[in-house]
Amino acid sequence: MKKQLFIFVFFFYYSTTFATIQLRPANEAYSKGQFDEALALYQQLANEGQVSWVLYYNLANAAFKTGNYALAVLNYERAARLNPTHPDIRYNLSLVRNQLPDKQTVLTYTGVTGFLFYLRNLLTIDQWAWLSIMFLFMSFVSFLLTYLLHSFTLKKILFVLVPFWFFPAISSALLAQWYYVDFYKNEAIVMNTEVPVFSSPDKSVVLFVLHYGTKINIQKEKNEWLNISFEDKSGWIEATHLARISVP
Amino acid sequence: MISISLLMLLMATASRIVAQSFSCVVSKQEVAVGERFKISYRIENMQARDFRAPDFDGFSVVGGPMQSQNMTVVNGAMSQSTEISYYLSAQRAGKITIQPASIVSGNRTVKSNSVEIDVGGTTMSNTPNTTSPSTQPTQSSNQQQTPTSRDIYISASANRQSVFEGEQVQLTIQLYSIFNSVSLEEIKYPELKGGWVQDVEDAVDTRFRQEVVNGKRINVATLRKSILIPQRSGSLIFDAVTAKVLVQRVVKTGNMWEDFFYGGQVKDERINLSSPKISFKVLPLPEDNKPLSFRNAVGKYTMQAELDKSEVEANDAISLKISIVGDGNLMLLDKPVIDFPSSFEVFDPQVSDKYKVTSTGVTGKKIFEILMVPRVGGSYSFGPVKFSFFDPKQKKYVELVSDTFHIQVKGVAATNQISSGNDVLMTGSDIRYIDDRPLAKNQSTRFFFRSLLYFLFGVIPFILILMTFVFRKVLFMRQTDWESIRTRKANKVAVMRLKKTRKLLDENKLDLYFEEINKVLLTYLSDKFRISFAEMNRDVIYDKLIQNTLSHEISIRVIQVIDASEFARFAPSSIHAGTGLYDEVENLISSIEKNVNL
Numbered sequence: 133m134k135k136q137l138f139i140f141v142f143f144f145y146y147s148t149t150f151a152t153i154q155l156r157p158a159n160e161a162y163s164k165g166q167f168d169e170a171l172a173l174y175q176q177l178a179n180e181g182q183v184s185w186v187l188y189y190n191l192a193n194a195a196f197k198t199g200n201y202a203l204a205v206l207n208y209e210r211a212a213r214l215n216p217t218h219p220d221i222r223y224n225l226s227l228v229r230n231q232l233p234d235k236q237t238v239l240t241y242t243g244v245t246g247f248l249f250y251l252r253n254l255l256t257i258d259q260w261a262w263l264s265i266m267f268l269f270m271s272f273v274s275f276l277l278t279y280l281l282h283s284f285t286l287k288k289i290l291f292v293l294v295p296f297w298f299f300p301a302i303s304s305a306l307l308a309q310w311y312y313v314d315f316y317k318n319e320a321i322v323m324n325t326e327v328p329v330f331s332s333p334d335k336s337v338v339l340f341v342l343h344y345g346t347k348i349n350i351q352k353e354k355n356e357w358l359n360i361s362f363e364d365k366s367g368w369i370e371a372t373h374l375a376r377i378s379v380p
Numbered sequence: 381m382i383s384i385s386l387l388m389l390l391m392a393t394a395s396r397i398v399a400q401s402f403s404c405v406v407s408k409q410e411v412a413v414g415e416r417f418k419i420s421y422r423i424e425n426m427q428a429r430d431f432r433a434p435d436f437d438g439f440s441v442v443g444g445p446m447q448s449q450n451m452t453v454v455n456g457a458m459s460q461s462t463e464i465s466y467y468l469s470a471q472r473a474g475k476i477t478i479q480p481a482s483i484v485s486g487n488r489t490v491k492s493n494s495v496e497i498d499v500g501g502t503t504m505s506n507t508p509n510t511t512s513p514s515t516q517p518t519q520s521s522n523q524q525q526t527p528t529s530r531d532i533y534i535s536a537s538a539n540r541q542s543v544f545e546g547e548q549v550q551l552t553i554q555l556y557s558i559f560n561s562v563s564l565e566e567i568k569y570p571e572l573k574g575g576w577v578q579d580v581e582d583a584v585d586t587r588f589r590q591e592v593v594n595g596k597r598i599n600v601a602t603l604r605k606s607i608l609i610p611q612r613s614g615s616l617i618f619d620a621v622t623a624k625v626l627v628q629r630v631v632k633t634g635n636m637w638e639d640f641f642y643g644g645q646v647k648d649e650r651i652n653l654s655s656p657k658i659s660f661k662v663l664p665l666p667e668d669n670k671p672l673s674f675r676n677a678v679g680k681y682t683m684q685a686e687l688d689k690s691e692v693e694a695n696d697a698i699s700l701k702i703s704i705v706g707d708g709n710l711m712l713l714d715k716p717v718i719d720f721p722s723s724f725e726v727f728d729p730q731v732s733d734k735y736k737v738t739s740t741g742v743t744g745k746k747i748f749e750i751l752m753v754p755r756v757g758g759s760y761s762f763g764p765v766k767f768s769f770f771d772p773k774q775k776k777y778v779e780l781v782s783d784t785f786h787i788q789v790k791g792v793a794a795t796n797q798i799s800s801g802n803d804v805l806m807t808g809s810d811i812r813y814i815d816d817r818p819l820a821k822n823q824s825t826r827f828f829f830r831s832l833l834y835f836l837f838g839v840i841p842f843i844l845i846l847m848t849f850v851f852r853k854v855l856f857m858r859q860t861d862w863e864s865i866r867t868r869k870a871n872k873v874a875v876m877r878l879k880k881t882r883k884l885l886d887e888n889k890l891d892l893y894f895e896e897i898n899k900v901l902l903t904y905l906s907d908k909f910r911i912s913f914a915e916m917n918r919d920v921i922y923d924k925l926i927q928n929t930l931s932h933e934i935s936i937r938v939i940q941v942i943d944a945s946e947f948a949r950f951a952p953s954s955i956h957a958g959t960g961l962y963d964e965v966e967n968l969i970s971s972i973e974k975n976v977n978l
Contacts, residue, residue: 156818163816186820193814214823224811261829265837272841276848305838308829315825379825 153182155190162190167197178207183379185214189221196228202344204228206321209347209377213315217253232345237363252307257315260308267301318350320360320374329367333357339367348374400425402483404492407656412500413470416442416533418656419478420465421492426485428462434479436468438499441594443467443535443556450542452663453775467533467656470499532557534603534621536655544663545613546678546709547772548741551577551606553621553655557599560588561628565650567603570619574612574662576712578737580605607737609678609709613664621655665770671779673717677769679708679741683716685765685782694757694791702765702782705745710735715748716767723756754789761786863910870907871973874900878966885958891949893958898945901965905938908972918942928976938968 158173174191192207208225215221229236241249255263274293281287322342331337333354342348342362348369351359357368407418421431433445444466451460470476475498480491532555539550553569555562564586588599603621610616627649665678685702692698702716710733720726727750735744754760761784768779828834877900884893906913909924918939925935941964948957 151822152819153822154818155816155820159814159816159818162814182820183823183825184820185823186815186817190814193811196811220812220815227811258828261827261834265834268838268841272844275845279845279848312827312829 153177153184153187155187158194159190162194162197167194170194171198171200183214185211185218185221188214189218189224192228193224196224201228201231202321202323205232205345205347206323206375206377209319209321210379213377213379216314228345233343234346236346248307252311255307257308257311260304260311264301264304264308267297267304271295271297271301316378318376318378320348320350320358320376322346322348322373323375324373327369327373329360329362329365329369331367333359333368340365342369347377350374350376400485402426402428402485402490402492404478404481404495406478406495406497409496410498410500411470413473416467416469416656417497418465418467419495420463421481422461422463423483424461425459426483426490428483428485428490430484431464432482433464433466434481436466436478438472438474438476439468439470439478439497441466442469442533443593446537448538448541450540452542454663470497473499475499532559532562532625532627532651532653534623534653534655536618536621536658538608538618538658538660541658542661542663543610544678544770544772544775545610545665546676546712546770547609548679548708549608549610549660550739550741551604551608551618551658552602553604553606555601555603555623555625555653556593557588557601557625557627558596559627559629560599562588562599562601563626564603564623565626566624568622569604570621572608572616572618574610574614574616576609576611576709577606578742580607580737580739605739607742608660609712609742610660610662611712613662616660616662618658618660620657623653625651625653627651666775669777671766671768671777673766673779674768674770674777675714675716677704677708677713677767678772679706679710679769680771680773681706681708681767681769681780683765683767683780683782685763687785687787690786691788692754692790694754694789697751697753698787700750700752700765700785702748702750702767703745704747704767706769707741707743708769710742710744710746713746715750716765718750718763718765720752720762721754721760723754723758724760725753725755727751727753754787757789757791759786759788866907867910870904871969873907874904874969877903878962878969882962885955885962888955890955890958894945894949894961897961897965898942898949901938901942901945901968904969908976925972930972930975934968934971934975938972941965941968 155174155177158170158177161167161173162170171191171194174187174194177187178191188207188211192204192211195201195203195207205225205228208221208228211218211221212225226238229238240246252260271294274290274297278287278290278294281290322344325344327342328338329340329342331339346362348360348362351361351366353359353371354368356371358371358374360366360369360374401422401424403422403424405420405422407420408415411417419436421433423431445464446466448463448465449460450463451458453459475496478495478497480494482489482491484490534553534555536551536553538552543549555564586601586603588601590597591600592598603623608618628646629649630646681704683702683704685700688699688701700718704710704713713733715729715731729748729750731746731748733744733746735742735746763782763784765782766779768777770777877896881893881896881900884896902913902916905911905921905924906916909921909928911920911924921942922935922939925938926932941961945961945965948961
């Protein structure tokens, strides 16, 4: 019974992981310059719940071509979450940001953090996870041998190896965690042309106005209202004006 | 009548001939008396000979016949047309019908349509100032008449009226006059829209020369010769040239004396003249086989491109000289397109042109000198320089290609000097293209990281380590327990086994008895003092006994008993010796039990 369940879970996991998305009709429409049609086709795939950076990137391109910059930013951001280092995504994202009305500082990592960011993006979240497990087991084996063996010299060598494996295990797990937190960061894009931000979750005092394509952080939620922060400002905004970047 | 018999000797090899027709067209259907108008007979796609113009009854022929030929090939279909035109002026008012003209094509006679002209009674203003329009002019005395448009007029003619965009057309403006003394007071050339006009230098010859037109001698002066280059396709109209001339002519006064001696009175007259308009049909350049390097050059050219040096230091300038020589629209030439290496700083070309407008067209050369500065050392190659033009005579494009250039640049320039932001600006105009793979993998957002399995994997090593600890602890404890039991039960076991050996002694099995009693003693010692059998020898036993606070005597005695029992095994002795040994062992065990407390 248990074995059957395991096989079922295994099958389910793989069937969803390796399902492919048929992009050909949409890509063909795009290459012919029928951007409206391409956009509709990509959008349909995304609405079906298909998740792929290629899909989001192409969708964003089609949105850009049809002049829907907010939708383009949203989908470039989604694509960037799934593939943070792809040069085309970053390039197009920076290009579309130049078309937006709100000036926004873009977070960039430099120096040591820049190196760590680079290192982090070399592998995916799950690759880091597996790596940390592997290192942990190496550390474990070293420790066990230290404990069980009688020879003193071997014990010494193996005892040094324990932290030697344990440190990368922890580091990998931390990088995976960083990646994971970034992936599920609670950010959203302003989708409407002009959106007022209020001082409280009712239509009281307008603090400032945001425009389409601006990326904001969501702090907390209250019914249909979201407490957001943008750079050093914060306020309440109606949820209908925003689209969350997090992939559903 | 005028017969033109050699009309269509050419173009016998036309691949496809379309729409044959022979028609008559007039420039105006309502004219005033004395006003000039043009009548043209158009022969299209016919092998014609023996053109017979009608009697222009009621009109006088002021100009012509002028003949122009035209041939166009569009997509391999050739069409040709010949136009024969006359300038007429009406002599009397009323409706006058011009009878059809005829030509012979093959062996049949073809007639054109007839045209009806409505001649109004009043003269037009641009006709020479006729003092009395009602007076019927008599053919006999020309001088008596006021000058008509047959006597003096301006003609504008082009060598062809159907041209390609950018092709050259020769335009000739001539003054015809039967009067010998004409001075040009004012001449106005029209502005041309959609074309480029340049006058031919030294072609103007205002001296009269004599020609025979329509059987009459007439003076002709070339006012201007121009080269016209249409710059857009469609129809292009060259407007009328207007001029004001002063004519001196002799008028008979009626005074016989004067007429006899002076030939009449000299009279000045100012006449306004205007030439007919010319309309051109400008054909667009064919799109087929248009080379990528084509930049509106039309004509016939040769190109030469050279570098002044092929080996330079970084940051030294090199110049590329491209000279284009030939006939055609030289002044409208653009520089050829060249891809330079990106680390070259390229300056806008210096353009110099030298051309001459002759009666056959524009000829000369244009030189582009491009200065470039390589910023980074290395060996580069670029080119070839490509230049293409349309040859209107052959109706096809020609592409000229230079050699590829190789440049050796020595040294490395400082990096901060490579600051050519141009390329970035140019490519920044559009987003990058989509990723066009047809199938994309569905990326799962359910991660292994932080899943139950992951935590399990993370915890398992620690659990295993813990389990090992516990297991070893339990194992150790068990082991120590078992040994203490053995120690505690050593005496009991020994006593029981001794009783069994007693039986062997009673049955007189001495061999077995000695062997057994040796074993009993050794087992007892092993259990009591935790000595493994493997380690057991006299020294170890002695040491162990001394360690456990037994006296030397007892220890020696134990060794002696072991030796004795072993000796007795191999050299059997009496029952008496056996009994003695039995007592001895019994005593020893009890004394060890008394002295050792474990």
